[in-house]
Amino acid sequence: MDGSATFPDVTLAILAGGQGTRLGGVPKGLLSVAGLTTMERLRALGSHFADMVLVANVPEPYARFGIRTVADVVKGKGAPGGVHAALGAARTPWVFAVACDMPFVTEAAARRVLDARGADVDAVCIEHEGRWEPLFAAYRAELVTRWGEALAEDPSLRRVLMSFRTKVLPEDALRAVDPELRALANVNTPEDLVRYGVVLPER
Template sequence: MSVQINPSVTGVILAGGQARRMGGADKGLMLYQQQPMVHYAIQAMQPQVDTLIINANRHIDQYQSFGYPVTQDSIEGFHGPLAGMLTAMEQVETDFILTAPCDCPSISKQLRQRMMETLLLTQSDVAVASDGDRLQPVFCLIPTRLKDSLNSFLEQGERKIDRWLAQHKMAEVDFSDQPETFVNFNHPEDLQQPLATKSPVPMIGFSAFSGTGKTTLLTKLLPELNKRRLRVAVIKHAHHNFDIDKPGKDSYVIREAGAQQMLIASSKMMALMEKQNSDNDPILSALLPRLDMAKLDLILVEGFKHEAIPKIELHRPSLGKPLLFRDDPHIIAIASDETLTNTAQLDTLDINDIAAMADYINHFISSWTA
């Protein structure tokens, strides 16, 4: 098989299923962390491909509202992912389609790169992702020239995707280092579970009720960490209407006049302000790419209590608030100003012993695995 040097690729988000285990609901439009699940697939796929389409068989208007073409299966009825793949291959003009399901919110940002590199290296017909244990056949890179082969397969009444793939020279692409790519939601209760937020550098959060002193602790902890030559970033959850730009300043006037993004720079400092047009709270996975990871040893997170990241709970019994760790399995330690009992063998820290807390974070960094 010969492939041109820079083959073109259409991303295809598969959202045409019946979702029986979801009670027949349209999975791509079900909300996860306040966003439709198809939103996460779009965010992951769009930067990787030349064009993007959504394959759906219901609620077409709602899918079109995302701003991408929507294709309905050319075969009537719900015939599985192969029918969506065939429809895409018949309608696009690119050399390949790259497919992914709508119900996986953590699709790899290296999906196209790894799939194409492996396919070219092995001179295969198709590339299929693997989690290290088994194939994940809805994650495919397929040349559109195989549309006649797929059409014939479906006309014979066949529906099994692995049986069609087996008819062609297939490259297995290893994503065992990114198993979260294949985490999908099949039952309504799955939508309540947070996904672990992946970061290339150590990241730990502070979780506490308002008034416990999260920000005060950070202002004391950061100088101690800096003394240890750690380069630290802080991500803080803020209230809806916060503003870091003062009224009357040139940058404020320009931004209020209509600039969607405002970048201010000097020899000492740079800041980017961007207007958000959503009422939804931000999520960490969308914020992390804005940090320059090459210049960081550690990320501290204040707020974002529902995110699945390692956290230190800050607790002051005098406030009369309950402990949080019982409802958050991601809390790994508790820092308090009093001795605590019944903490389920979690590490306990003195919230006023800043050096000891820095020691604990140093140990956390040394044991970190991305």
């Protein structure tokens, strides 16, 4: 663990779950913006954290980035399973989870969530347009056992979060440092490629 990190008690967890089917099946962490892949951008963000882990069931496309990688412990549960794997792999008391197709997450944006932690809080996320954003969120690593038990019911991430002491921040908390909420942007469709200036990886 890096005690000199900006967030010395937090692991950055990058979830590389989806296969990018709407983008032709590309590994979404290899999408690039301004010459850098989203994985390179998130790895740079990781320098602010004590540790970093990549959750990937198909790790081969990301081997060159040199990030410690784990697979889902409970298979076939989507993002809830990915968060569970990150909690289990954490070497710090807290995890900050992001998706591998989020190119614009910044240290300042992450800080808005991480500064909202408290002794009586298990998780922190942002509410945006009525939806909770569980892949731009902080979690106590000690939730791992109860989280794993919850997976038996195939829950949504929001449903899992509702069973813990979750602090939900209004989107204005993020707008203070990120007026266009770009940190929450993820690239799922061809329209998103155009909107955010994202380039597909070469085949």
